[in-house]
């Protein structure tokens with residue numbers, strides 16, 4: 463049975479999409495069959511995996527109850543790596559969802575047979591704790607939280623953990639933290655080292671051992687619509703996401 467991961471942090475620009483896309487591609491390269499579900503109206507994961515923003519059905523149709531997540535999957539340019547694309551219509555989902563019955567369970571109810579088809583599903587969440595992210599946390603088994611190695615990195619993490627605790631209490635008791643991943647780490651700066659140390663002190667074993675370095679190659683790859691492992695397989699970024707994939711796989 464495949465595991466369902468939400469990649470989430472309400473803070474913007476911390477590396478959620480970069481981590482979703484490249485961790486998914488690295489897991490696929492290890493022989494797992496992986497589905498990326500893009501739940502963000504910005505469609506960044508969709509585009510980074512080479513799909514057009516106009517691809518339908520999208521996760522909007524999933525949240526609307528028209529199709530299942532399994533039905534929305536399209537093969538990306540990489541072997542073993544599938545995408546359920548986002549669309550700009552998702553902007554409306556935040557308004558429409560609260561009006562339906564049991565709005566928090568929509569995605570969970572519409573998963574279809576994804577656990578049977580895929581070894582893992584990675585859901586890229588928008589930078590908000592709104593209805594779409596709550597749907598992802600209710601549908602997920604585990605949460606991966608990317609945190610940028612920068613000033614105020616821990617800010618907002620407390621709020622995120624409160625939301626996770628509330629979801630666990632009221633909506634999805636099975637939800638677990640898979641791990642916190644330190645992203646955009648510049649090892650030459652004292653600041654990045656301090657942030658990493660603080661995170662490890664606070665969250666101990668919840669922080670993945672492998673850290674993602676800040677590299678230009680990781681920022682460039684999305685404009686070619688391919689993951690780092692295909693764009694620059696020998697790069698530090700590719701190596702970091704591959705190492706993280708091994709760690710995620712061994713933690714289960």
Ligand SMILES: Nc1ncnc2c1ncn2[C@@H]1O[C@H](COP(=O)(O)OP(=O)(O)OP(=O)(O)O)[C@@H](O)[C@H]1O
Pocket residue numbers: 473474475476477478479480481502504506587588589645646647674675676677678680681682
């Ligand atoms: N390790 C890295 N090295 C260099 N640039 C990076 C790295 N990780 C992410 N970036 C760049 O930083 C920006 C933000 O990353 P990303 O889009 O993954 O964050 P996000 O959390 O998904 O943002 P949003 O909250 O808007 O969805 C992007 O331009 C991305 O290319």
Ligand SMILES: [Mg+2]
Pocket residue numbers: 478479480502506586587
């Ligand atoms: Mg994003």
